[in-house]
Amino acid sequence: MKFDEIKQLVDLLKESDITELLIEREGVKLKIKRERFISSFDISRPVKEAAPVEVQEESKQAEEAQRLITITSPIVGIFHRSPAPEATPFVEVGFTVKKGQVLCIIEAMKLMNEIESDSDGVVSKILVENGQPVEYGEPLFLIEPL
Secondary structure: OOHHHHHHHHHHHHHOOOOEEEEEEOOEEEEEEOOOOOOOOOOOOOHHHHHHHHHHHHHHHHHHHHHOEEEEOOOOEEEEOOOOOOOOOOOOOOOEEOOOOEEEEEEEOOEEEEEEOOOOEEEEEEOOOOOOEEOOOOEEEEEEEO
16 A cells, blocks of 8 residues: 555545544555544643642652551452451451451452451551452552551
8 A cells, every 4th residue: 555545544534434444455454543532621720730739649649658558468359347247347447456456358269368457557448348359469458557
């Protein structure tokens, strides 16, 4: 295919509602794809003003994440917040925990594995819902050290 032919095809794509074109000629395949974008949108403030705020928020979140201890799943299984369906959860957000205290149970192949806290601290966030499947290394809790 010649450059002029390709340019004509691109122009055809621009002028029509066609978003994808696949042509095979003389053993050469050419695929042209056009993504649809929103042509107009309302911005109430300049983008340059928004960028520093986002960077500041991200840096604050990064600082907070470095300060917090992440408890991850050591196995693949089902996350349980309590020892039985009708029992109270082992911990809630805001609870103070000691090193070695049970935080949850992960059920793997009908075996109940207790997951313990790595350090003393306060439960800052529970990242997984009760009954949700978890993978190896998936974050379960964020603990703020004492």
